[in-house]
Amino acid sequence: MFKPISLYIGLRYTRARRSNHFISFIALVSMIGLTLGVAVLITVLSVMNGFDRELKTRVLGMVPQATISSTQILTDWPELAKKVENNEHVTGAAPFTQLQGMLTAHGQVSGVLVTGIDPKYEKKVSIIQDHMVEGSIDNLKKGDFGIVLGKQMTDSFGLGLNDYITLVLPEATPSPAGVVPRFKRFKIVGIFSIGAEVDSMMAYIDLYDASTLLRLPDGAQGVRMKLDNIFLAPQVSSEIVRELPANFYASDWTYTHGNLFSAIQMEKAMVSLLLFLIVLVAAFNIVSSLVMVVTDKKADIAILRTLGASPATITRIFIVQGTIIGVIGTVAGAILGVIFSLSISSIVTWLSSVFGLNLFDAYFINYLPSYLRWQDVGIIVVLSLLLSFIATIYPARRAAKIQPAEALRYE
Incomplete structure (x- = not known):
């Protein structure tokens, strides 16, 4: 069965057990960081959307609009x-x-x-x-x-x-x-x-x-x-x-609840920005892990070049490898985020009752609302995948610039 060579080798590198365990560890950390960042971002946005919806439907359903x-x-x-x-x-x-x-x-x-x-x-x-x-x-x-x-x-x-x-x-x-x-x-x-x-x-x-x-x-x-x-x-x-x-x-x-609504909107924007930095840090980890992989695979890259692989093919190989890390981390994070968003209210209520915590005394409602908006999930997933793809460009271009003679001189 025909497979594009760059996709085949990129997937092969992703599945292969590397001799350098530190590189594998960095790649795993990148994937876990991306997963946690996406999951937390989806969950927190759902909670903020829940507060926003409860203010509109419950509080503003009782007080005069x-x-x-x-x-x-x-x-x-x-x-x-x-x-x-x-x-x-x-x-x-x-x-x-x-x-x-x-x-x-x-x-x-x-x-x-x-x-x-x-x-x-x-x-x-x-x-x-x-x-x-x-x-x-x-x-x-x-x-x-x-x-x-x-x-x-x-x-x-x-x-x-x-x-x-x-x-x-x-x-x-x-x-x-x-x-x-x-x-x-x-x-x-x-x-x-x-x-x-x-x-x-x-x-x-x-x-x-x-x-x-x-x-x-x-x-x-x-x-x-x-x-x-x-x-x-x-x-x-x-x-x-x-x-x-x-x-x-x-x-x-x-006049009566405008400040509360504005505070929720500002808090939502600021928290989203701060949590998005977690995703950004995970994307930078993808850069560092791919740079190490490129250094580790210099000999393999040189052999591929001598067999006729073009710089564009080498670039695509490492873009595929980095993108796979991003896709796995993003999809796993999206699944965890959706699960947490749908169950966070019950979890926090149970924790409050078991440990006797008064977590919502400072809020205008006495429970933790959560409202999952699929458009938010879609935006977060797209941005995470886009950052993961952008993070692969520099290491992939660096791999494409490796000269076979220089790489194989001391092999």
């Missing part, structure tokens, strides 16, 4: 919601009223951001209904003073569905005993679990009950929107508010 608010209570908010939904990028609109306070039960106190909502409209803009573990936001009824809390919040208080909790408002109320904060008792009618920091800091009540607590007319402070592209939030909210009277103003997620 964009809002149109007024300095006055909107008693005709349904009309504003219809105007907002006329924008081509707005997929849903819902009223809201926000207030801050503290929840207390069983002698414990915790700060909370309470949002008054209309359950029918809220389903259009929020993912809360999809993450209810007990009860439903439909249980929020006008005048019943029900409340929906996150699971982390209820667990910290030792409460469950249909238990009661007290909301303390910062507004002081005069009484015969002096000035005291305002208190209101709520019944827990729903518990949600997002798996993020919002579980311990957000609560939902009926829109009318929120107005009652704030002693305001029946209405809403503003309208929150859900967009088909969250990165258009500043542009869309600005366009809408320009068509409204002067007492309206816009806000969006870039």
Whole structure:
């Protein structure tokens, strides 16, 4: 069977047991370094993509992506919601009223951001209904003073569905005993679990009950929107508010969570660059190992030249040998990287539970997300193969310049 001579000899050199074990060791180190570099790069990028996706889907699925608010209570908010939904990028609109306070039960106190909502409209803009573990936001009824809390919040208080909790408002109320904060008792009618920091800091009540607590007319402070592209939030909210009277103003997620998103993007870029250096170092190891092979094989190269092999043939022989090292290391690294990316969340969760580690206290979610993007895998594999090929050029050209007479003079 016909085989190109350069491919045949290059594969033969790759499979052959070298008399110089140090050269074999350097080639093995190059392959292992390339494997580890590619695997770690794919795994870390998958984790960073996971954080990015969780921020977009979970956190930004609960907090407003964009809002149109007024300095006055909107008693005709349904009309504003219809105007907002006329924008081509707005997929849903819902009223809201926000207030801050503290929840207390069983002698414990915790700060909370309470949002008054209309359950029918809220389903259009929020993912809360999809993450209810007990009860439903439909249980929020006008005048019943029900409340929906996150699971982390209820667990910290030792409460469950249909238990009661007290909301303390910062507004002081005069009484015969002096000035005291305002208190209101709520019944827990729903518990949600997002798996993020919002579980311990957000609560939902009926829109009318929120107005009652704030002693305001029946209405809403503003309208929150859900967009088909969250990165258009500043542009869309600005366009809408320009068509409204002067007492309206816009806000969006870039004011509340923009720094977090930017930090994730910057960290992803910097970590990727640093880990890519591992692949680059492994490629340089291929250069050093091939240079040693060329030095070791001078006699063989000289014999091939005397038998009629051209410099181009010699160049291709060593390009094949170095490329094989790169292909094996890259493919092995890609396989390991994909396996780790798909299982890293379970592995880290198991390690955290076994050793009692709190690895995610500093993050906005309480688990390690991982999202494998095949385009990232493809880019990493292509770049690794390209670096491996480039690393073979210098040693291969050096081998092609060897003169048979000089190489065989002392043989």
